[in-house]
Amino acid sequence: MKSQIWKLGTVGAVTTLALLVMAGTAGAEEFDAHASIISLGYGLDTFYLLMSGALVMWMAAGFTMLEAGLVRSKNVVVILTKNVALYSVACIMYLLFGYQIMYGGGSGVLPGFSFLIGPEHTAAAVQAAGGDITYSHLADFFFQVCFVATAMSIVSGAVAERMKLWAFLAFALVLSGFIYPIEGYWKWGGGFLDTLGFVDFAGSGVVHLCGAAAALAGVLVLGPRTGKYKNGKIKAFPGSNLPLAALGTLILWVGWFGFNGGSQLKVSTIADANAVAMAFVNTNGAAAAGLVTALLLSQFWFRKADLTMALNGALAGLVAITAEPTAPGPLLATGIGAVAGLLVVVSIITIDKLKLDDPVGALSVHGVCGIFGLMAVPLSTGTFVAQLTGVVCIFTWVFITSLIMWLIIKVAMGGLRVSEEEEYSGVDIAECGLEAYPEFSGDK
């Protein structure tokens, strides 16, 4: 299409012109301007949503790198494979089922089960709506589809280094096609949680708590990595490539501007633009504060500046502010991030003491700090009761359905775990027949 527009104008342009001409003929010159403004605003908001979606999609790379950096080298290929495959599976399932379940309306608790994603808005319909339809339907789908992948990415980190690849992907089918869309409907699809006044701007609950609840169920069914808790002692399995972990965190950080900034869904008015800008500033401030407090706490507690804790601290701040990044001012947002950064360190240690083996800290970052973020919303808006109801409903639904699914998959596939021998020599060779760094490890 590259040359045509340049020379002639496209079908699109022609259509618009036609509309403008029609408008011009039907009414007066002013209609012309109105239609053009609606058209331009639609273009801007659609573009804004698509760029935000691309940033959220980019978070898939962030999770991939973060998790690849925090597992041992013998399990890196599988974690890479899981991450790229879960993103793909989530996109396809959400196209086929999830989106329409989530946004197809329903009775408040039960969504109306329908498929696919519905037709695009016609130019005529947009004009007729007089400014109420402000962006492309497909752009909305694209933005939303990247969120479900985020939820599933959270799971992959927590069950890393021991779960079978195909068992994991089977679960991804169900979470992205059904479990997530149903609770998503409760809030963003206009279901009962929305009616109740539950506030979750960009998904501390709908996305992050959901992922963490599914992960927790998985971790419980799966058990810890062999040798992790031996003779009452916790064994450390240091991550194999910390630059990748840092890169992953920074990717997530930049992607989060799309996650939170895009969730306003509209940037074409002054108020919306201000809200989006506020979301950017608060997102950045919360992450920065979370990183700093986690680093300081690790220094005071362990006498070492633990980089992996600092990275988790940044993510903790991001997750916490996601519940409502437009209502608090920058100082309050920074404060929320700071508390999340402390919380995540304490939570990681505690969860490890509880012998819940979570190689990347996903339960703490997305679960504990997701809940914290939701419960901190009343500091600026919303009510405590509505927030608590949201947390309980989302957690319960996702945890229980996930537990059932994990158990079904366990039975159906003859176990969720690789064999102990495969675990010892690394799931990479067992599942993928590849090594991540074949020239640098023992086996050449």
Added chain:
Amino acid sequence: MKSQIWKLGTVGAVTTLALLVMAGTAGAEEFDAHASIISLGYGLDTFYLLMSGALVMWMAAGFTMLEAGLVRSKNVVVILTKNVALYSVACIMYLLFGYQIMYGGGSGVLPGFSFLIGPEHTAAAVQAAGGDITYSHLADFFFQVCFVATAMSIVSGAVAERMKLWAFLAFALVLSGFIYPIEGYWKWGGGFLDTLGFVDFAGSGVVHLCGAAAALAGVLVLGPRTGKYKNGKIKAFPGSNLPLAALGTLILWVGWFGFNGGSQLKVSTIADANAVAMAFVNTNGAAAAGLVTALLLSQFWFRKADLTMALNGALAGLVAITAEPTAPGPLLATGIGAVAGLLVVVSIITIDKLKLDDPVGALSVHGVCGIFGLMAVPLSTGTFVAQLTGVVCIFTWVFITSLIMWLIIKVAMGGLRVSEEEEYSGVDIAECGLEAYPEFSGDK
């Protein structure tokens, strides 16, 4: 410039205001609105094109990481150097020659040979055009320049681990300055392929097939890596760093939203915005489907979930949908991606059996799936005959001119290949005097 605007408004703003005032004096109040809308639309489309271009530029990092991950550690520095240098060379050559050859008009087959890139649109000219000039000329140049680098990146992967650095860069000069712009002119510059009705929205043919044809010529002249095909057996040379390969693929994936989404060239009307959104959704869906089918096929065929095949599957889907990402619906796009994912696995195995040594699978991904994508266009638009003509013309032109160039360079530079000893001990030390990972490999 940072403070002035804030306080006073810029020359730009002043100019615009002046124009508006002029318009206001000359005609009626409505003209004011019209000029503002043209100006705003120009700003939006220019920004959209620049962001899309930045995403395409980012693909350079994707190719760099993908190729660095898939070669052996002793050849990593050269592949990094080739990739950053080819991008730079392509940018300079396209500025000096390529752009004007491609978009300077011509006789249909022969472009008019002129240089540089022509002047920017003045505000007055844009206003006078009344909405037909919708974005900055330089923004268009920027968007286009990133495409030629993509074509050349494809070559670098296929000839990796054995070609001399400077021979490769000499070829880059010619491809980006002449070979690519001429066939690009045929389609996007309004040449005979465009007249014929050949459809290639974002470059499955113009960019990807072009790169693959040049690569094929190079591989034929160059021969396989030493030891690759020995005693009738194919030897595997596993890639040295799979996290980088996964990262590279994800970078390409996100960059492709600029590649396909930006090729609409305009987002400021409802129809254009819808087309861009469709391009995003279809691009994502095709990649996801390609990844999943390639992974499944490798599991069934090799009994292992081969990550490198899955990554190639995603790229295969992306290349295939690039021919026309706005016409098919999301389901058809997903289907096209799914077929490409299967095709690429079969093609990689076949090409390896033919003893064409392509370390990263570039011939299969960009060549075979580029052709497949072009030939799949008639499923939604265009004609079979026009598509076939396009494929044949692009392939023949690029392959023959490239073959000639490789042979000329071979003679002029005393061979395209490094010596066998240099190949054994790695081209990194021989060509760059550096090791990629000096502390992790034998030689310290």
Added chain:
Amino acid sequence: MKSQIWKLGTVGAVTTLALLVMAGTAGAEEFDAHASIISLGYGLDTFYLLMSGALVMWMAAGFTMLEAGLVRSKNVVVILTKNVALYSVACIMYLLFGYQIMYGGGSGVLPGFSFLIGPEHTAAAVQAAGGDITYSHLADFFFQVCFVATAMSIVSGAVAERMKLWAFLAFALVLSGFIYPIEGYWKWGGGFLDTLGFVDFAGSGVVHLCGAAAALAGVLVLGPRTGKYKNGKIKAFPGSNLPLAALGTLILWVGWFGFNGGSQLKVSTIADANAVAMAFVNTNGAAAAGLVTALLLSQFWFRKADLTMALNGALAGLVAITAEPTAPGPLLATGIGAVAGLLVVVSIITIDKLKLDDPVGALSVHGVCGIFGLMAVPLSTGTFVAQLTGVVCIFTWVFITSLIMWLIIKVAMGGLRVSEEEEYSGVDIAECGLEAYPEFSGDK
């Protein structure tokens, strides 16, 4: 917020509509269009600034990867920690103090010392300004905050592999909270350098020279890495992971489109859009040219195509064009980049001969080429005298205050350097208790 807009329109939309209605009632139909256009333009420019800011934030990842790739593996974790922590510290300090110092007005030399960042523009105020307020105040803050982190990132590379983590972070507090904002005020805040006609569009001086001057002071106080200059010979300490260095450079390259392209601050008029497009093209051209000339020079000088020099060459071109990327044409910009690419290689060798130990070449890239870029501005605009004044003032201020700060920190924290034994065995274990690649290095 995801569902509400879709169904009803937001508060923002409502406000706008209300305004439009008011406008409509008060005056004539045309007023309606005017308000809508102001609103839409505000949305576009805010979005443009936020995306540009996100790209600049992404540069933090670029510095992190570049530096992690160029240090030895035993010092990688600390450099990662420094980079993520300095970004966070800078964000918080700039929120609390820096922004208001820099943009709060003042006497020309002394800024008015005030705190925090002031309130957002209300929709009414924006409308009342009739087009003079074109973007969100918070978006401006977000864009600016990412610049200060860049300045500090420059320092971290130069003092790598020997400085104590917490000493470094203490310095980051002061630079980002005070030293940088004060000289930033001189130019971008409307201080005396701005009045003088000093041109520094996007920060060759304000950001890059500032970072380099602070780094130089640090390097002088700190001394070289142990063993670097022994018996009059320069010892090479090859970087441990060149793919990361290449990735970092490419991240910086793409981020620079936000750095330079965003510094126009506005894209919603034809003239502004053209300027932004010019900034993109020139930024890209200068980087490409710098890479090529540095690569060629290293080939001729050392007989090897030194990738690390090529990467520094690209950055040199980027830094040099940053002083004024909108005034020169693409050819001149390419020329400026080309000279910078040569200059940086000569400078790196010279600085090493002077026994100033700079592991990543930051002094040459940001200092020498920053000055070169500023002094090259008169080729297209501005005066030689004003440029020289700017260089001298910025350098002197930053160098002297930094020197004092480093000395204060040295005394207060009992030395800036880790002990010789810690340096030998790597600062990672000493400071962070972690290894970057625990499975690949000796110590397991």
Added chain:
Amino acid sequence: MKKIEAIIKPFKLEQVKDALTDAGITGMTVSEVKGYGRQKGHKEMYRGAEYNIDFNPKIKIELAVPDEQVDQMVTVIRGAANTEKIGDGKIFILPLEEVVRVRTGEKGENAL
């Protein structure tokens, strides 16, 4: 004195080390090696092409001991390293003429 060189499976290193220290050994030297033997390597697929990994990762332990401890240590190593599967490894015993401690210059069994 003798030098004992034991080739064992990597995942047995910790057990062997613990058993040896329990038996009173105060020092040893360990390195990563690759073994070729009755235990065959494995076949892998990379992008559809098969490749053999002939060598298995092994750990080599080097241990200098007084003559009279040789039998005991061999027994200890066998006890800890044995999985009764092929590829468990070998123990080599070489004559060792002298040992010197770098730090002090002590010689012979005192240097161990």
Added chain:
Amino acid sequence: MKKIEAIIKPFKLEQVKDALTDAGITGMTVSEVKGYGRQKGHKEMYRGAEYNIDFNPKIKIELAVPDEQVDQMVTVIRGAANTEKIGDGKIFILPLEEVVRVRTGEKGENAL
């Protein structure tokens, strides 16, 4: 029994391994080492500063054999590893007093 230690060029490993197995060897242990010798290392430039790489990468093969096979194996190794260029390596022969198979406890030549 004897222990043969051969230092060879890395790219000869496969040939030497094949030649040894053809000659009837069933096991060996291989490791990566760095060699310093007549074959000088190389000079490299990094950012304009010269640096010497004094050590060349080499492979060390360790092989326990019965006394009577020593000469044959030395010939086999030399035949396969020889490139007639400096740096081809060395073969060391050390006395080996005992070999024990970890799995079975067999001793002496039976353990090989």
Added chain:
Amino acid sequence: MKKIEAIIKPFKLEQVKDALTDAGITGMTVSEVKGYGRQKGHKEMYRGAEYNIDFNPKIKIELAVPDEQVDQMVTVIRGAANTEKIGDGKIFILPLEEVVRVRTGEKGENAL
């Protein structure tokens, strides 16, 4: 002839190499090993969980020398490697029956 095996601290490698070449040695073989001994490893924290690194990184130098040079070389190594701190390492001396130069087939001291 004898084979000298010295275990030293990694950062002493260059000094030891220089001292040995000054003493007339023309070749040696070096590898990375991990040492366990009186010098204890260190404790680290990773995400709040403590872990022990029992092994310290060491360098092993292998050196074949004529009998009469043994004492000199031991002295040279000790002189260069000694930091007078625990963990400086050990020197082992083993009998060496034969040396063969791969390239030429020379044997005995001529092959060194």
